[in-house]
Amino acid sequence: MESLQNSADHHTSIPIPNSPPTHQNPTNHPAPPPTTTILRTLKNNLAIRSKWAELNGAMGDLGTYIPIVLALTLSQDLNLGTTLIFTGIYNIITGAIYGVPMPVQPMKSIAAVAISSPDFGVPEIMAAGICTGGALMVLGVTGLMQLIYKLIPLSVVRGIQLSQGLAFALTAVKYVRKAQNFSKPKSDLGGREWAGLDGLILAISCACFIVIVNGAGETEEESAEEQGNCESGENRFLKRVRKVISSLPSAFLVFTLGLVLGFIRKPKMVHEIKFGPSPIEIVKISRRAWKTGFLKGTIPQLPLSLLNSVIAVCKLSSDLFPGRKEFTAGSVSVTVGAMNLVGCWFGAMPCCHGAGGLAGQYRFGGRSGSCVAILGLVKLGLGLVLGGSLVVILREFPVGVLGVLLLFAGIELAIAARDMRSKEDAFVMLVVCSVSLVGSGAAVGFLCGVVVHLLLKLRKLAA
Structure with missing residues (x-):
């Protein structure tokens, strides 16, 4: 919420010491009331920069969101309808607060434990989410998170982003190459067929289509500069064709194609769909569930x-939106904590923000809070209209197509590490990435990176 408060403080006049009180600002114009300022901020944060671009960007995070939520729904009977309703509300609120495509993703470590452990059911999942959210809330409110953010070297953060991006990309390639069963932890079912409604040809065609439309994911400024350099040797017709192609909502079209193919694969699923929201109930968490959820989740x-x-989200947001005020780590920590301290009591999947989701939504055109607000409205509508029966549709969605969306999100996140210019920073970044990717996890990679960074600094002092 700090972004709204900062904005409000910016527009509010500050009384000058030893001067008579006044209700006017230095330009003798009355200061706008706080309500007007907040409404103006919300309007700016939810402004639609480009209708198709924001809609397309909303699809950029689904390659991560759908497989995890679907896996938990199939393996642990997670209430999909409740999760959609709460995450939809989270999307709308965070879009209004931050004004950028701030994602709402499932907590991956908790999800991994739940999928691989039969005794880690819904009560344990929710207990883990509540405990994690409570810890983040305390760190954010007390200001400790902001202190941690300032102390961590950028090269260490880039190593985390690079490892996470490469992990997403490797998982995406596995989705494309191998058949999957999300209800089981080791779900490779052999190589994927070339032909068919979920074959390799389909996935490769979708990937090629996205590359043709979006290129390497360059910004609008870079695209304009490139077009300017080529303008002398390019006729008006070719420029018009390029403009039309680059304006296509590639991710939205690919995702829509996946939905259509899902219904073609199993037309009878229409009879399995039941309308109406799933019942929302408070989850009963036993003492054992609290203990197991905390220790294992x-x-x-x-x-x-x-x-x-x-x-990583705060660092990446400052990279992607340099003209905007950088979000504080404290405010992001508070929003993550608040989401889980509310939704997990009702059975909604523990959620967080994620650098991969932000990179993916930016990669496909998301530039404002309207991107995630649109996605939130869709989730909320689906949760209220279809509820848990939506899993019938998602079960038939081509996994190879999901892999393609996840692949571009992962690559976009990994590309953020390209600003490590010095060999020393690149060395630290690659140490963090290497340790994190071999199964040690981000925490061990982070510790190794900090140690290496400090050793290099001590070496310089001793030289």
């Missing part, structure tokens, strides 16, 4: 949330 999840959901 919160402890491995908390370092990942600190690094990727808060610190």
Whole structure:
């Protein structure tokens, strides 16, 4: 919420010491009331820069969101309808607060434990989410998160982003090459067929289409500069064709194609769909569930949330939106904590922000809070209209197409590490990435990176 407060403080006049009180600002114009300022901020944060671009950007995070939520729904009977309703509300609120495509993703470490452990059911999942959210809330409110954010070297953060991006990309390639069963932890079912409604040809065609439309994911300024350099040797017709192609909502079209193919694969699923929201009930959490959730869920999840959901998100947002005021780590930590301290009591999947989701939505055109607000409205509508029966549709969605969306999100996140110019920073970044990718996890990679960074600084002092 700090972004709204900062904006309000910016527009509010500050009385000058030893001067008579006044209700006017230095230009003798009355200061706008706080309500007007907040409404103006919300209007600016939710402004639609480009209708198709924001809609297209909303699809950029689904490659991560759908597989995890679907896996938990199939393996642990997670209430999909409740999760959609709460995450939809989270999307709308965070879009209004931050004014950028701030994602809402499932907590991956907790999800991984739940999928691989039969005794880690819904009560344990929710207990882990509540404990993680409570810890992040305390860190954000007390200001400790902002202190942590300032102390961590950028090269260490880039290593986390690079490892997470490459992990997403490798998982995406696995989705494309291998058949999957999300209800089981080791779900490779052999190589994927070339032909068919979920074949390799389909996935490769979707990937080629996105590359043709979006290129390497360059910004609008870079695209304009490139077009300016080529303008002398390019006729008006070719420029018009390029403009039309680049304006296509590639991710939205690919996702829509996946939905259509899902219904073609199993037309009878129409009879399995039931309308109406799923019942929302308070989850009963036993003492054993609290203990198991904290030990097996919160402890491995908390370092990942600190690094990727808060610190890496703030660093990446300053990279992607340099003209905007940088979000404070404290405010991001508070919003993550609040989401889980509310929704997990009702059975909604523990959620966080994520640098990968932000990169993915930016990659496909998301530039404002309207991007995630649109996605939130869709989730909310689906949760209220279809409820848990939506899993019938998602079960038939081509996994190879999901892999393509996840691939571009992962690459966009990894590309953020390209600003490590010095060999020393690149060395630290690659140490963090290497340790994180071999199965040690982001927490161990982070510790190794900090140690290497400090050793290099001590070496310089001793030289």
